[in-house]
Amino acid sequence: MPGTAQPYTPHHSVRIVTAGSLFDGHDVAINIMRRIIQDTGCEVIHLGHNRSVLEIVDCAIQEDVQAIAVTSYQGGHMEFFKYMFDMLKERQACHIKIFGGGGGTILPEEKEELMAYGITRIYSPDEGREMGLQGMIEDLVRKADFPLEKRFSPHFEKAIPIEQAVARMITVAENFPEEIQVSLSEISKQASKSQTPVLGITGTGGSGKSSLIDELVRRFLIDFEHQESEKKVAIISVDPSKRKTMGALLGDRIRMNAVHHPQVYMRSMATRRAHLALSKSVRDAVDIVKAAGFDLVILETSGIGQSDSEIVDHADISLYVMTPDYGASSQLEKIDMLDYADVVVLNKFDKKGAQDALRDVKKQYRRNHHLWKVEEEDLPVYGTMASQFNDPGVDNLYLALLSKLASIGFALDTFLNKSPEASEKAQIIPASRIRYLSEIAENNRAYDKWAMQQSNLAQQMYGIKKSMEAIQTDSQVGDKEMILQRLKDLYQRLESQLDPENKKWLKAWPDIVK
Numbered sequence: 347m348p349g350t351a352q353p354y355t356p357h358h359s360v361r362i363v364t365a366g367s368l369f370d371g372h373d374v375a376i377n378i379m380r381r382i383i384q385d386t387g388c389e390v391i392h393l394g395h396n397r398s399v400l401e402i403v404d405c406a407i408q409e410d411v412q413a414i415a416v417t418s419y420q421g422g423h424m425e426f427f428k429y430m431f432d433m434l435k436e437r438q439a440c441h442i443k444i445f446g447g448g449g450g451t452i453l454p455e456e457k458e459e460l461m462a463y464g465i466t467r468i469y470s471p472d473e474g475r476e477m478g479l480q481g482m483i484e485d486l487v488r489k490a491d492f493p494l495e496k497r498f499s500p501h502f503e504k505a506i507p508i509e510q511a512v513a514r515m516i517t518v519a520e521n522f523p524e525e526i527q528v529s530l531s532e533i534s535k536q537a538s539k540s541q542t543p544v545l546g547i548t549g550t551g552g553s554g555k556s557s558l559i560d561e562l563v564r565r566f567l568i569d570f571e572h573q574e575s576e577k578k579v580a581i582i583s584v585d586p587s588k589r590k591t592m593g594a595l596l597g598d599r600i601r602m603n604a605v606h607h608p609q610v611y612m613r614s615m616a617t618r619r620a621h622l623a624l625s626k627s628v629r630d631a632v633d634i635v636k637a638a639g640f641d642l643v644i645l646e647t648s649g650i651g652q653s654d655s656e657i658v659d660h661a662d663i664s665l666y667v668m669t670p671d672y673g674a675s676s677q678l679e680k681i682d683m684l685d686y687a688d689v690v691v692l693n694k695f696d697k698k699g700a701q702d703a704l705r706d707v708k709k710q711y712r713r714n715h716h717l718w719k720v721e722e723e724d725l726p727v728y729g730t731m732a733s734q735f736n737d738p739g740v741d742n743l744y745l746a747l748l749s750k751l752a753s754i755g756f757a758l759d760t761f762l763n764k765s766p767e768a769s770e771k772a773q774i775i776p777a778s779r780i781r782y783l784s785e786i787a788e789n790n791r792a793y794d795k796w797a798m799q800q801s802n803l804a805q806q807m808y809g810i811k812k813s814m815e816a817i818q819t820d821s822q823v824g825d826k827e828m829i830l831q832r833l834k835d836l837y838q839r840l841e842s843q844l845d846p847e848n849k850k851w852l853k854a855w856p857d858i859v860k
Contacts, residue, residue, distance in 0.1 A: 354484040356491040360388040361411040365402050366395030370420040382483040384593040389616045394600045401606050403433045406442050410513035413443045413490035419451050431464045445486050512638050519630035537633035541755045544643045546661025551649025553667045554693040556601040557732035564604035565744045569760050580635035581612040583646040584624050624656050655682040663750050667691045670703035678710040685714050695729035704729050738765035810837045
């Protein structure tokens with residue numbers, strides 16, 4: 347439209363954590379806000395709703411963001427926002443700005459108190475009407491559009507918490523690689539001496555990579571706990587940047603619950619370039635977490651197509667995740683990763699045709715890798731349902747990955763045993779009873795129809811009975827016997843349609859109708 351102002355474009359790489367507060371199921375507002383923030387050109391790390399202060403702050407520090415945006419409709423906003431500010435201050439992260447909103451839940455005097463306490467801005471309904479959604483977001487982005495300090499040292503100082511040092515190093519490597527080339531070279535030398543393996547996970551968009559990583563990390567942490575191990579895992583997760591706006595939704599944490607743990611560091615990265623599944627800074631990020639002393643690195647790419655196999659250049663072990671609905675079996679011949687993947691996963695194994703798909707993928711994997719003498723059950727292709735707790739398919743995948751990791755120096759005993767069972771959807775309601783609510787509704791409707799029919803019959807029969815009684819007592823009715831006989835015939839036809847159980851009340855009727 348002519349004369350319409352152009353949306354604000356940030357001058358720096360702005361990263362913002364968005365979330366809904368704890369015990370607050372109202373996630374509509376934050377979903378709208380994070381979409382507009384992304385369209386404004388920011389990288390949004392979205393946590394979803396019902397998130398605690400600790401989760402949000404830990405995420406903001408690990409992701410090295412400029413701002414946190416939270417919606418709070420649950421009434422505990424005063425404590426929630428103040429506690430968040432205090433925790434950031436305690437973690438030496440006061441530069442992270444806090445923005446919030448809660449519609450009419452946050453009163454004007456409470457808004458003033460929160461902003462006086464240190465919250466950057468609380469948006470009220472009045473401001474929403476005056477500024478509009480886009481105006482509020484542009485105000486937020488302007489305030490968050492500042493460069494992060496170029497604090498970078500190839501040596502990890504004890505004065506700075508390790509996760510903050512790693513986070514800032516990755517940020518500087520992303521934004522100012524030319525200025526710190528010497529330091530990055532030193533980091534690379536340290537990383538080259540590390541024995542830390544890199545598990546690369548790639549696959550099609552929507553195949554469930556994030557959920558699968560979460561389940562694998564959960565099993566790693568259980569084994570760490572059983573062995574009282576201090577091993578640490580670093581996750582580097584890459585999502586695509588939008589070509590039009592250069593904004594990005596870094597939403598892998600929505601599906602992850604196990605990553606919020608002292609022994610896990612996670613960093614989300616945007617590709618910041620088109621048509622590729624990894625950021626150009628991924629190698630630097632992997633070197634940084636290796637040099638920082640992490641024992642295992644999990645590198646996840648953004649969703650890929652048939653021809654992308656970039657992950658193998660960065661990983662010691664590569665895992666390809668797909669779903670059973672890939673199309674015709676001839677499509678398997680086009681998937682480049684089936685030539686390179688050490689392990690293949692068919693996630694969402696509850697989909698129709700999953701067993702047939704597993705058989706076909708194993709055949710293709712055998713052909714691609716020339717494993718003619720390997721038994722089918724020994725081929726590294728697994729069916730999993732990462733969305734299902736304690737899925738046996740994920741257990742078997744985890745054991746296979748541990749075996750491969752052990753061969754390159756990552757030794758870890760496990761509490762798990764190989765499961766003879768395949769992934770199978772655990773049905774809370776038996777398959778034969780899945781439609782039980784529909785059946786109840788259908789039965790109720792059928793009963794209502796039957797009851798109405800029986801009621802109509804009873805009314806007609808009652809009317810005939812009363813008519814017969816009136817005719818018998820009326821001396822002026824001519825041809826009384828013929829009329830009574832016809833009424834009796836009609837009565838009997840109606841009676842034949844009556845339910846047997848309902849005929850019992852006829853016994854109380856006078857003998858005249860017999």
